[in-house]
Amino acid sequence: MRILFLGDVFASSGLSAIERHVRDLRDELQLHLVVANGENVADGAGFTARLAERLLAAGVDCLTMGNHTWRRTGVGAYLTTAERVARPANFLATLPGRGLVVVTAANGVRVAVGNLLGRFALEPARSPFEVVDGLVAEARAAAPIVLLDMHAEATSEKVAMGWHLAGKVTAVVGTHTHVQTNDARVLPGGTAYITDLGMTGPHDSVIGVKKEIILRRFLTQQNQKSEPADQDVRLEGAVITCTTEGKATAIELFRRSA
């Protein structure tokens, strides 16, 4: 079966790209499931219940999050009941929401999707390596196919998580840097891996933000409010092929102009 995992959906242009293309892509690429990281859909930082529901209504089966999860008001209440949105499992245990969701693919197979936050430059309450084994045990008890979004800044943390889970899950995909990496491969034991899926959003930008604003920030050291860019919009991610028992057999980069 085939699964499309899309990298961070950035602002309104990323959302529009999803709304315009995902339904057609499901047919064209013969997809059984589509997952997207939604942590940047609200103007580039965070999400709202309304925007999450739009992504889910556009043909995305479930969402993962990241360090921007709590940016917008009202998300806690939404996450308490949202059954198709996973936020990092290694936030404080007392926070609302779930680190693992279970969805049913188009062919009826159950798929567990987990989300973890890396430590480098980010601030999870607990190390992702402390919680991952418990999360994977829970996922494997719930579904034959297990996908894990390792949302992290450091390449090394993501590569290490891939090796830690080699042969234990169907796929470990990295998100957060918004720049697609060229290292997609199937690790021993049938675990698809990529360090970063890339960004579903405007690429005439610095990782989604208008490049003039970020350049000014670096050149003058004067911080200004970020504004999302809106040109050269692409969908980026990876297509994972796996057996219904959860072994990955292939992973291909996905990139498409919107």
Ligand SMILES: [Fe+2]
């Ligand atoms: Fe992001």
Ligand SMILES: [Fe+2]
């Ligand atoms: Fe992030």
